[in-house]
Amino acid sequence: MDYDEDQVLTDYVWSHGYNYMTELEQFGQKAVLARFKAEKSSPVMAQKILEQWWHLNDKGVNEALSKGVAQFQLAVRDRVLRDHPEIVNRCPSCKRVVRTPTAKQCHWCFHEWRKEI
Template structure:
């Protein structure tokens, strides 16, 4: 359980939640851009020859749509995609919030808040 003084950023939590649980709603370009982000992260930790291979094979370096999507950086890209998914698929998205603190919980099916500790597995005793 996180202590109430831990920093909580609703936009950041929502973005992470959407990417973890609703990535199936990404467009083809968004998938390629995400793969490019992951390739770059792995390349940064790899030796130079492996880094070059990762960037070339998975980085979509020559795809103008991917380059445009990532122009403002990976965090901005992921936030915008998250916002689009929430806007375009409201009937398919369930943003699970704690009934006590209203923070986003870990998964769409979670029944316990890791932020405040509230447990709603059995609502009859809440």
């Protein structure tokens, strides 16, 4: 697997940055997930998902998503990283982003930085 810093950071913030997102960004993330689930569901289940999901018809959310999910994700990533750069956990050896904020082993170069007991 090739390392694409932009994509890795986007995925990282999308997966681990929920608490750093604004309320609108959180609602947007929920709407994206609801729409994705609805696309993969039966028509009856899709209708239930779309009817019950929070803020799916919110004007602000729909405006934020108007340029597409990818652009929304990039905007959220850029804002979160600008305001909270400390969220990113990087390998001390290769400086790449690791999988989680608490990871102590790099899945790119396999360097470990756990404290010995």
